[in-house]
Amino acid sequence: MTIQGVHHVQITIPRGAEEQGRWFYCTVLGLPEIEKPASLKGRGGFWLQVGDRQVHVGTEDGFDRTTTKSHIAYQVTDLAGWRQKLEANGIQILDSVAIPGFDRFEFRDPFGNRVEFIQPLS
Incomplete structure (x- = not known):
């Protein structure tokens, strides 16, 4: 009996914000949207493919995403390029505490979710 890995991660955005969410996650970050099962489509949100894992973007109201360190x-590759792209799209970059062997930074998505981009040092 073992835990074999992470299947998916879920983040939330406000109800009705799917169009803005798709713009940020699919257009700005370039993540492909994948089809949700028919049984879950009525709940709102959308799913993304990230490498061999999934990110489920659900909808939830009444929650201040800016108050949590959850992320x-x-x-990524080309961390500096990502920094430029995000800044060009109005995203404020937040410095992170150093982790040996990695370069990284953080930001908040348009809904307040904390996001980290991390790249191993060569």
Whole structure:
């Protein structure tokens, strides 16, 4: 009996914000949307493919996402290029505490969710 890995992660955005969410996650970050099962489509939100894992973007009201340290960390290439792209789209970059062997930064998505981009040092 073992835990074999992470299947998916869920984040939330406000109800009715799917169009803005797709713009940020699919257009700005370039993550492909994948089909949700028919039984879950009525709940709102959308799903994304990230490498061999999934990120489920659900909808939820009455929650201040800016008050939590909870986050998702995406391992990326060209961290400097990502910083430029995000800043060009009006995203404020937040410095992170150093982790040996990695370069990284954080930001909040348009809904307040904390996001980290991390790249191993060569």
